[in-house]
Amino acid sequence: LNPETVTVLLGDRSYDIFFGREIYSLFQEWICRFYPGGTVHVVTDRNVASIYGGDIQRWLAGIPHDVLALPPGEEHKNFDTVREIYGFLARGDAGRDSLVVAFGGGVVGDLAGFAAATYLRGISCIQVPTTLLSQVDSSVGGKTGVDLPEGKNLLGAFHQPTAVWIDPQFVETLPPREFRQGMAEVIKMALLGDEDLWSHLQDHAREIKQAGSAALTHTIASCCRLKASVVAADEKEAGHRRVLNLGHTVGHALERLSDYQILHGDAVAIGLNSAARLAVRLGWFSRETLMRLEELCREWQLPTRLPPEFTPDAILSAIKSDKKCLDGKLHFILPLRIGAVIERSDLDMEELKRVLQEQQGS
Numbered sequence: 334l335n336p337e338t339v340t341v342l343l344g345d346r347s348y349d350i351f352f353g354r355e356i357y358s359l360f361q362e363w364i365c366r367f368y369p370g371g372t373v374h375v376v377t378d379r380n381v382a383s384i385y386g387g388d389i390q391r392w393l394a395g396i397p398h399d400v401l402a403l404p405p406g407e408e409h410k411n412f413d414t415v416r417e418i419y420g421f422l423a424r425g426d427a428g429r430d431s432l433v434v435a436f437g438g439g440v441v442g443d444l445a446g447f448a449a450a451t452y453l454r455g456i457s458c459i460q461v462p463t464t465l466l467s468q469v470d471s472s473v474g475g476k477t478g479v480d481l482p483e484g485k486n487l488l489g490a491f492h493q494p495t496a497v498w499i500d501p502q503f504v505e506t507l508p509p510r511e512f513r514q515g516m517a518e519v520i521k522m523a524l525l526g527d528e529d530l531w532s533h534l535q536d537h538a539r540e541i542k543q544a545g546s547a548a549l550t551h552t553i554a555s556c557c558r559l560k561a562s563v564v565a566a567d568e569k570e571a572g573h574r575r576v577l578n579l580g581h582t583v584g585h586a587l588e589r590l591s592d593y594q595i596l597h598g599d600a601v602a603i604g605l606n607s608a609a610r611l612a613v614r615l616g617w618f619s620r621e622t623l624m625r626l627e628e629l630c631r632e633w634q635l636p637t638r639l640p641p642e643f644t645p646d647a648i649l650s651a652i653k654s655d656k657k658c659l660d661g662k663l664h665f666i667l668p669l670r671i672g673a674v675i676e677r678s679d680l681d682m683e684e685l686k687r688v689l690q691e692q693q694g695s
């Protein structure tokens with residue numbers, strides 16, 4: 334067994350992302366080599382534990398470990414749950430050389446990552462992502478986050494994982510709507526930086542839909558490779574990392590306006606289409622490529638139109654109040670062609686408004 338590997342190059346914080354089906358024996362070898370002797374603290378959620386309890390035991394066979402299964406869902410991505418993880422670590426005598434393994438989706442990854450970042454001023458964390466979204470996006474890059482009643486991800490820390498272990502087979506049990514959420518980020522990645530991935534998505538949709546297929550593994554690895562290169566260039570989002578926000582300006586506004594009834598990936602898909610339409614309007618992106626983006630979204634049951642209940646004015650004011658607005662300016666990422674984007678902070682909001690009107694109407 335020789336799993337495919339992508340390295341995130343960050344000096345002494347560099348780490349590997351390993352891909353492959355049933356890579357648990359390599360995982361065990363790796364843990365025994367780098368964390369000999371210590372107890373491993375596994376954090377998961379109850380959904381994942383109920384489906385994959387046996388797999389968690391298989392992954393950790395022969396390694397002293399304890400397991401904490403958190404209540405699942407974004408509504409538990411809060412500080413009470415973080416406290417629960419702190420208590421679990423303290424009761425398990427976790428020390429500076431202990432290891433946290435986040436075994437689950439993005440919520441588990443963000444919570445366990447944040448707890449690991451802050452417990453004893455930082456202990457090691459490994460990500461074993463089990464949703465498509467966490468495999469292609471949240472497990473890589475070292476961002477952790479916790480929600481406050483006042484807003485999402487208001488707490489957080491940069492804490493790079495020590496390794497990421499991705500078994501694409503896990504996504505087999507994902508409900509279709511969760512798979513779709515991950516695909517929105519995949520399409521975003523292809524549009525912003527990977528022409529080959531774009532062609533792969535167009536040519537191999539049927540194979541990608543099969544969990545554990547080589548086509549799906551290739552899709553996930555391509556996203557991780559791209560994210561790794563963006564993160565290596567700008568770990569703490571001083572500039573370049575913002576390209577990952579493609580589609581997220583309008584996307585976040587829709588999530589907030591809908592009180593999170595519109596799911597993140599669905600909102601991002603609509604936002605990708607807004608960005609592409611704006612770029613077409615400005616003469617920077619071809620109409621034909623916009624049509625290909627719409628087709629790709631349709632292939633994955635992702636929306637492209639704005640729901641009628643949100644007026645362009647409401648969306649614009651939600652965008653302006655986003656905490657990501659820097660010095661009062663909107664930093665908007667726009668596609669130029671497949672695989673290339675540009676960041677602009679001088680866009681005319683009236684143009685965006687027309688695009689939103691058009692996206693709602695036609």
Ligand SMILES: NC(=O)c1ccc[n+]([C@@H]2O[C@H](COP(=O)([O-])OP(=O)(O)OC[C@H]3O[C@@H](n4cnc5c(N)ncnc54)[C@H](O)[C@@H]3O)[C@@H](O)[C@H]2O)c1
Pocket residue numbers: 378379380381384405406407410437438439440441443463464465466467470471472473474475476477478486503504505506507508511514
């Ligand atoms: N840190 C980052 O860089 C980053 C990036 C993007 C998103 N995020 C965060 O990620 C979170 C969303 O992640 P998510 O979409 O993975 O959500 P999630 O962790 O809530 O998982 C979605 C649902 O699927 C269940 N689940 C997990 N694995 C499963 C499997 N293999 N089979 C069946 N069900 C499974 C979970 O229990 C949950 O109910 C958000 O909180 C978001 O803020 C973080």
Ligand SMILES: [Zn+2]
Pocket residue numbers: 518581597601
């Ligand atoms: Zn996103």
